[in-house]
Amino acid sequence: MKAFPFSKNLFWDTDIKNVDLRKHKRYVIERVITRGSKQDFEKLLTLYTRDEISTELKKSKELDPKTRHFCSWYFNIPINELHASSFYR
Numbered sequence: 792m793k794a795f796p797f798s799k800n801l802f803w804d805t806d807i808k809n810v811d812l813r814k815h816k817r818y819v820i821e822r823v824i825t826r827g828s829k830q831d832f833e834k835l836l837t838l839y840t841r842d843e844i845s846t847e848l849k850k851s852k853e854l855d856p857k858t859r860h861f862c863s864w865y866f867n868i869p870i871n872e873l874h875a876s877s878f879y880r
Contacts, residue, residue, distance in 0.1 A: 795807045795810070796834050797822075797834060798827065801831065817847040817850060819835075820835065820851075821847070821848075821854075824862065841866060844866060845866045848866065849872050851873070851874065854873060854875055
């Protein structure tokens, strides 16, 4: 089994042995985008295509306003296609 590619502290609330990088793609992307280090972000870009990341970010309801704006800029996604968590409203 390959070593888990991201910082273990990002997934403090789950057993990382149960995290399937394909099956739980949105969960992984959201967690890394919102809480990951630069190294985690760089690893994310090697595991998933920009299109995969963009697609999952458009479905996400977990982004904070700052992360939403960064993702819009970095992945060239219109801001109105990204949703901020209701926690921040």
